[in-house]
Amino acid sequence: MATLRDIKSRITGVKNTQQITKAMKMVAAARLRRAQENIINARPYSRKISQVLAHLLSVEKDINNPLFEIRPAEKVAILLVTSDRGLCGAFNMNVIRQVETLLKEDYAKFVETGNLDLFTIGKKGDDYFKRLPYNIAESYPHIFAHLKFEFAAGLMNKMKEFYINGTYDRVVIVYNKFKSVIQQDLTVEQLLPIEPFDKTEEDDTTAEYIYEPNKTEIINYLLPKQLNAQLWQALLESYAAELGARMTAMDMATENAKEMIKQLQMTYNKERQASITSEIIEIVSGANALKA
């Protein structure tokens, strides 16, 4: 039987926790707004690059960019984007589970022959996979607090080099896409080789362009830029999704704490009443005993 003092201290403890979760929710909400703005700001750039590329590729059929070259996959790299900090619900576990499925099913034979490398972005993915017998080629923890385009460009340049010099024949990225505050879309995308463009993108260009220096050069210039933008977008999406997930998780935690406090308070009151009642009974029966 818990004593009154025990219950009281439990209540204080839960209240403190509730304050923390509430504060974390608020911080996440404030950061989320900024993260969402960043996504919106980044969209026109990648959309425009895709449009220009789609146009160029529709007028220039003869391309031999190494980034398009499809080789039989021998060595595969998986980039997984997780968060740096926890307390964001199933956010990280979703990515990790998806990667594990890839490792155990789609790419099982690459894992066996040691031809699969992981690149972990964010601390949590690294924490998880370094205990397991998989090969982590490189890890990039603590990048989300100061997310810079240069980071995305630098990492992508590295992957491009790896692809061109044959270190990897396929590069895949797994991350959470930001759909809404309460919803994340787990996404698996192939970065390299570049998948053929869908030409559904509206191409209203009837004008005859002057191309300088020439079409192929522009295509070769733009393809890597498009990849940089794609990775940048993925990182921004993941960060916003993380904040959204944290907000929801912390909101739920706050609600649960509220419920718990209510229950505890009820027990406390009942317990208190019981002790008062028994005290009165003691006094009354004591008085009766004296009278008799």
Add this chain to the structure above:
Amino acid sequence: MKEISVEVITPSSAAYTGAAGSVTIPGTSGGFQVLYNHAPLMSTFDVGIVKVEETSGDTKIFATGGGTVEVRNNKVLLLAESFEAPEKIDAERAEEAKDRALERLAHRSKPDIDEVRAEFALKRAINRLKVINL
């Protein structure tokens, strides 16, 4: 008024929008200027300085790390990974980047040094410093 609309988009924001009389761009195969009624054009440009002559008479300069440009119907659209006005450039950082690049180029024979990248970094740093001091 014979003006062209200029729009610059970078991965983190729309860096510039406005109406201009002319735009000077450091094209890969030589700098060029876009004026009213320019023929449709698609081109790449290098590290260098973009000059926008605004309709108000002001001339604005920007440091860029290269990108592509599309000209059509008196609209100029620049896509660049970096595009900065002089007041946004951190002189100290540019100075540091320059020193770092020079340092790396001084040891260019070492296998772990990417000469092309170092040279590119140096070019960008010098360009930034040039824009500040213009």
